[in-house]
Amino acid sequence: xxxxxxxxxxxxxxxxxxxEETKELVxxxxxxxxxxxxxxxxSLRPAMEIVGEKFEQxxxxxxxLVVAGDLFKEIMDELIxxxxxKEEKELGTVVIGTxxxxxxxxxxxxxxxxxxxxxxxxxxxxxxxxxxxxxxxVKKYKPDIVGMSALLTTTMIEMENVIKELEKAGVRKDVKxxxxxxxxTEDFAKKIGADAYGKDAVEAVAICKRLVGVS
Ligand code: B1M
Numbered sequence: 321x322x323x324x325x326x327x328x329x330x331x332x333x334x335x336x337x338x339x340e341e342t343k344e345l346v347x348x349x350x351x352x353x354x355x356x357x358x359x360x361x362x363s364l365r366p367a368m369e370i371v372g373e374k375f376e377q378x379x380x381x382x383x384x385l386v387v388a389g390d391l392f393k394e395i396m397d398e399l400i401x402x403x404x405x406k407e408e409k410e411l412g413t414v415v416i417g418t419x420x421x422x423x424x425x426x427x428x429x430x431x432x433x434x435x436x437x438x439x440x441x442x443x444x445x446x447x448x449x450x451x452x453x454x455x456x457x458v459k460k461y462k463p464d465i466v467g468m469s470a471l472l473t474t475t476m477i478e479m480e481n482v483i484k485e486l487e488k489a490g491v492r493k494d495v496k497x498x499x500x501x502x503x504x505t506e507d508f509a510k511k512i513g514a515d516a517y518g519k520d521a522v523e524a525v526a527i528c529k530r531l532v533g534v535s
Contacts, residue, residue, distance in 0.1 A: 323354060323362075330363035335370060337387050339394065346399050356400045360430060361520060364392055368426075372502075392426050401433050409439030412464035412532040415457045417445035418501075419470045419478035427501055427521070428469035434521045435467075435528060451478070451485035458491050464532050467524070469501040476503045480512040496531040500524055 321329075326349045333342035349359055371388040374380040414435050418428050425447045432442045443461050445453060454466060466486070470476040479499050486492040499509050500518040509517035516531065518524030529535040 323358070326352070326354060327359070327362040330359065331367040331370075334364060334367035334388070334391060337384070337391060339391055342391060343395060343399060346395055350399060350403060356403050357434070357522060360396075360400065361522070364395065365520075368392060389426060393429075396426070396430065396433075404433065404437045406437050407439040410441070411439040411529065411534055413441045413443065413461055414465045414467055414528060415443045415445065415454070415461055415463040416467035417449035417454065417457075417469070418447040419468050419475050419482065420448055420450045421478060422470050422472050422475040423447045424469070424471035424501070427471070428467075430521045431467065431469065431500065431518070431524045434525050438525045438529065440465075440528065451482045454482045455485050455489050455491070458486060458495060459489075463495060465496045465498060465528055467528075468497070468499045470499070470504055471502045473503050476501075476508065479504070479514065483513050498524060498527055498531065 326345075330342060330345045330349065333345045346359060350356060368388060371380060371384060375385055416428060416432050416435070418425050432444050436442050443457060443463065445457055454468075457463070458466060466482070468479045468482060470479060483492065483497060486495070496516070497514045498516040498518055499514045504517060506517045516527045518527050526535065
């Protein structure tokens with residue numbers, strides 16, 4: 321079986337919401353030496369996009385979004401995250417969170433995991449994080465980078481509110497800011513005054529390394 325066939329089988333398994341079958345397919349792919357990050361980006365994330373499209377078209381309901389979220393998390397926690405090899409480096413500290421009003425955390429968790437694997441210390445503030453909570457964390461942990469994730473067009477505006485909160489407190493200049501998530505674009509990131517936009521977790525890690533001057 322080619323890698324593309326493996327990715328397509330995992331996508332099919334995921335979309336049938338058969339937890340056991342999908343996990344078996346992922347396990348098998350990992351045993352064949354397929355890159356865990358490629359499994360995320362070429363099977364799991366595209367399958368999630370299809371779930372989102374079917375939800376938008378009224379073919380799936382909220383219950384399917386919940387089940388898909390659970391399946392994704394189980395695969396990450398049980399199979400993928402344990403296989404990512406941590407670099408023995410200390411690249412800096414990142415405070416990360418999903419912005420206020422937004423409960424989507426799968427992408428943010430992947431970014432946080434991959435940053436840890438790359439050697440960053442990551443303070444994960446979770447979901448529905450207010451501008452005040454981001455500010456408090458910046459004061460407390462003195463991070464090099466603040467990372468924000470948003471998946472809803474209604475919540476991405478909160479990223480700008482966080483930046484304004486940091487400016488108001490006089491600490492904006494002390495941190496670099498990276499934003500990402502399905503709702504966000506490079507243009508939006510520029511418009512709100514973020515330092516960078518990451519389209520996926522691999523890019524986010526590369527950008528964070530650049531922001532702390534290690535690549
Ligand atoms: Co929701 N949801 N959801 N949902 N959900 C979307 C986002 C949606 C696009 C689906 C759709 O209609 N097509 C839509 C938003 C529409 C819009 O705003 N334009 C939507 C909606 C409407 C909603 C609700 C309002 C539904 C309702 O209640 N009626 C509701 C809102 C709840 C809330 O947040 N207040 C809701 C709820 C949920 C669940 C909780 C059920 C569940 C999330 C479970 C969880 O996260 N624990 C869920 C899910 C699963 C989705 C979809 C299907 C999948 C999201 C996902 O996990 N993708 C999503 C459709 C879609 O995204 N196409 C959808 C996989 C993940 C790996 O990708 O998060 O994009 P992603 O992360 C990527 C990159 O974006 C990037 O790297 C990651 C890895 O490559 N990245 C960063 C992410 N953060 C980054 C940060 C960075 C850098 C890169 O720097 C810091």
